[in-house]
Amino acid sequence: AQSVTQLDSHVSVSEGTPVLLRCNYSSSYSPSLFWYVQHPNKGLQLLLKYTSAATLVKGINGFEAEFKKSETSFHLTKPSAHMSDAAEYFCVVTYSGGNTGKLIFGQGTTLQVKP
Amino acid sequence: NAGVTQTPKFRILKIGQSMTLQCTQDMNHNYMYWYRQDPGMGLKLIYYSVGAGITDKGEVPNGYNVSRSTTEDFPLRLELAAPSQTSVYFCASSSRTVLEEKLFFGSGTQLSVL
Numbered sequence: 001a002q003s004v005t006q007l008d009s010h011v012s013v014s015e016g017t018p019v020l021l022r023c024n025y026s027s028s029y030s031p032s033l034f035w036y037v038q039h040p041n042k043g044l045q046l047l048l049k050y051t052s053a054a055t056l057v058k059g060i061n062g063f064e065a066e067f068k069k070s071e072t073s074f075h076l077t078k079p080s081a082h083m084s085d086a087a088e089y090f091c092v093v094t095y096s097g098g099n100t101g102k103l104i105f106g107q108g109t110t111l112q113v114k115p
Numbered sequence: 116n117a118g119v120t121q122t123p124k125f126r127i128l129k130i131g132q133s134m135t136l137q138c139t140q141d142m143n144h145n146y147m148y149w150y151r152q153d154p155g156m157g158l159k160l161i162y163y164s165v166g167a168g169i170t171d172k173g174e175v176p177n178g179y180n181v182s183r184s185t186t187e188d189f190p191l192r193l194e195l196a197a198p199s200q201t202s203v204y205f206c207a208s209s210s211r212t213v214l215e216e217k218l219f220f221g222s223g224t225q226l227s228v229l
Contacts, residue, residue, distance in 0.1 A: 009155065032214050043119070043205060043220035044158075051214050090157055094213065102173065103213060105150075105157030 002027045004093045006106035014114050019063075019078040021109045023091030026072060033074040034092040034103070035065055044090065050074065061085070086113045117141050121206050121221035128196040128228045136191040136224050138206030146209045147189040148173070148218070149181065151202040158205065164189055196228045 007022040025031055035047040048059025055067040065076045074091060091106040122137045140147065145166045150158040150173075160173030164183040178200060180192040189208075193200060206221040 034213075041222070043222045044207075044218070045220070046217040049217070102160060102163075103158075103218075105159070107155050107157045 002029075002031070002093055002104055004033075004091050004104050004106040006089075006091050006109045008109050009107065010110045010112065012112040012114060013081045015083055016080050019076070019081045019085065019111065021076040021089050021091075021111065023065075023074045023076065023106060024072050025074060025091075025093045027093060032094040033065075033067065035059065035063070035074075035076050036090045036092060036105075038088040038090065038108075040087070047076070047089075081111075081113045083113050083115065086111055119206055119208055119219050119221040121204075121224050123224060124222070125225045126227070128193075128226065130196060130198065130228060132196050133192070133194050134196065136193075136204055136206075136226075138189045138191065138221060139187050140189075140206075140208040140219070141187065142208065142210065142219065143186060144208035144210045144219070145186065146211070147183065148207045149179075149189070149191045150205045150207065151175065151200075152205060152223075153202050161191065161204075193226075198228050200226065201228045202226060 004025045032051045034049045036044045037047050038044045047063050048057045050057045050067045058064045063078050089109045092103045119140045148163040149161040152158045159175045161179050162181040164170045167186050170181050170183050204224045207218040209216045209218050
């Protein structure tokens with residue numbers, strides 16, 4: 001069975017410091033992985049996705065993630081946090097080899113950015 | 116360009132009442148989805164559709180029904196509301212599979228069943 005685990009429910013950083021949001025997955029197949037962001041009272045927005053191309057994926061707003069098969073991880077990073085990065089972040093893995101719509105969402109990580 | 120529009124934004128129901136959550140998209144997307152979001156649980160897929168006239172169950176379909184009579188609209192129906200259906204509901208659409216195209220999400224419907 002495919003699943004995804006976000007290791008931290010809440011992460012707090014100071015503005016200008018690095019961000020690390022951790023995600024581990026389990027999958028019987030080569031997974032496709034995504035990170036989505038949800039700002040308060042808004043819908044979800046795709047940050048980046050990995051679909052078996054380059055293992056280091058660059059996304060919007062300076063975020064990037066590295067697919068590490070040996071560690072079954074897909075951690076999200078950003079060198080310098082900005083106040084506008086405060087939001088809920090979801091790591092997502094496809095279900096059944098990428099069949100349409102069947103995404104498995106992690107529990108979410110709330111990112112707090114302190115001034 | 117409106118994207119994905121959900122109505123209502125908020126609703127309170129009594130146990131046993133029924134209601135329909137509306138979702139419409141103006142991007143001519145074939146694929147549409149309904150998710151529910153519970154605190155600390157991420158999003159769970161309720162139903163999805165790959166085109167007009169075609170729907171299929173997701174992970175948590177019990178207590179819900181959908182229809183897809185047009186490309187634009189994908190309403191979600193709750194027939195007998197239960198407290199367990201208190202959640203935030205998101206509609207989403209995409210032009211192709213999730214591997215090929217990103218999902219466009221609506222802004223959500225916050226539903227409370229009391």
